Amino acid sequence: MFPGAVADRNEAAYALVGAPLDVSTTFQPGTRFGPRLLSHVAEAFSDYDHHTSQRFTNLSVHDHGPVRPGDDAEEYLHFLEGTVRDYCEEDTVPVVLGGEHTVSLAGFRGVEPDTYICLDAHLDLRESYAGNPLNHATVTHHALDVVDEVVLLGARAGSEDGWSRVEMDDRITVIPPQEVPAWTPSLDSDDVYLSVDIDAADPGFAPGTGTPEPFGLEPQTMHKVLREVAPHCAGFDIVEVNDRDNGQAATLAAKLLRAFVFAHADSN
Structure with missing residues (x-):
C-alpha cells in the first residue's frame, strides 16, 4: 500500500491505481517495478505538507492496488481504461502509477479530458514503433484522438516526422526545457489530464528510466x-x-505524485 493511502473506496477522493505494464520499453526495461518502488520510497516522507498545511492521510486517498498485465497489451489497456472510468463515475480522481508510458492511453481514454498536458523528454508522436501501435513512443499520437489540445513540457527528442507534425498541427504546443520554468498554464476548465514521464527530468536527477535524455528539467521546475x-x-x-x-527516479516520482494530490485537494 502507498503510505497514507488509507481511505476505503466508498469514501475516496483519489484512487491510486498501479499499472505495472512493461512490454514495449525499447532501451532499459523495468517499469513493472515502478508502482512498488514509489510505495517503498514514500515510507520515508512526512505525512505533512507545509505548502498546503495538509496531511496526506486526511485527503481520502484510496490504494486500488496494481492492475496486473497479462500477455495482451490491448486487452490490458482496455481493462485499465474501464477501471479509470469507474473511478471518474464515482467522482474519484484517478491517479495511475506506471508502468511504461503506454498506460496513459487507458488514463486519458477513461477520463476523456479536453486537454492533455505531459511532462516528457520525447514527443511520442509516432503512429507505431517497430510495427507496434501500442508502444510508449505513440502516446501523444493516441492522445490527439481523444483531446482537443496537447501541451508537451520539456520535450527535446523525437522523430523527424514528429517535429514536422508539431509545426503543422496547431493543437500541439511544445515548450522546450529552457522555457518551462517561466511557463504558466492558461486553462479555462478543470478538464485536464496530466501525465508525468519521469524522463522529463534530466537523467542526473532521475537515471532510473527507460529512455533517458540529457538536458532535461530540474525537479523544482x-x-x-x-x-x-x-x-x-x-x-x-x-x-x-x-x-x-x-531510488532517485522513484523518490522524485513519489514526491511529485504527493504534490499533485496536495495541490489538487487544496484547490477544492
Missing part, C-alpha cells in the same frame, strides 16, 4: 508545474520509473 496544473485536473499519471538506479 517539475514541482512548480504540478502545483499549478493540478487544480485543473480530472486525472493524473506518473510513469516510466524503473529499477535501474538507487
Whole structure:
C-alpha cells in the first residue's frame, strides 16, 4: 500500500491505481517495478505538507492496488481504461502509477479530458514503433484522438516526422526545457489530464528510466508545474520509473505524485 493511502473506496477522493505494464520499453526495461518502488520510497516522507498545511492521510486517498498485465497489451489497456472510468463515475480522481508510458492511453481514454498536458523528454508522436501501435513512443499520437489540445513540457527528442507534425498541427504546443520554468498554464476548465514521464527530468536527477535524455528539467521546475496544473485536473499519471538506479527516479516520482494530490485537494 502507498503510505497514507488509507481511505476505503466508498469514501475516496483519489484512487491510486498501479499499472505495472512493461512490454514495449525499447532501451532499459523495468517499469513493472515502478508502482512498488514509489510505495517503498514514500515510507520515508512526512505525512505533512507545509505548502498546503495538509496531511496526506486526511485527503481520502484510496490504494486500488496494481492492475496486473497479462500477455495482451490491448486487452490490458482496455481493462485499465474501464477501471479509470469507474473511478471518474464515482467522482474519484484517478491517479495511475506506471508502468511504461503506454498506460496513459487507458488514463486519458477513461477520463476523456479536453486537454492533455505531459511532462516528457520525447514527443511520442509516432503512429507505431517497430510495427507496434501500442508502444510508449505513440502516446501523444493516441492522445490527439481523444483531446482537443496537447501541451508537451520539456520535450527535446523525437522523430523527424514528429517535429514536422508539431509545426503543422496547431493543437500541439511544445515548450522546450529552457522555457518551462517561466511557463504558466492558461486553462479555462478543470478538464485536464496530466501525465508525468519521469524522463522529463534530466537523467542526473532521475537515471532510473527507460529512455533517458540529457538536458532535461530540474525537479523544482517539475514541482512548480504540478502545483499549478493540478487544480485543473480530472486525472493524473506518473510513469516510466524503473529499477535501474538507487531510488532517485522513484523518490522524485513519489514526491511529485504527493504534490499533485496536495495541490489538487487544496484547490477544492
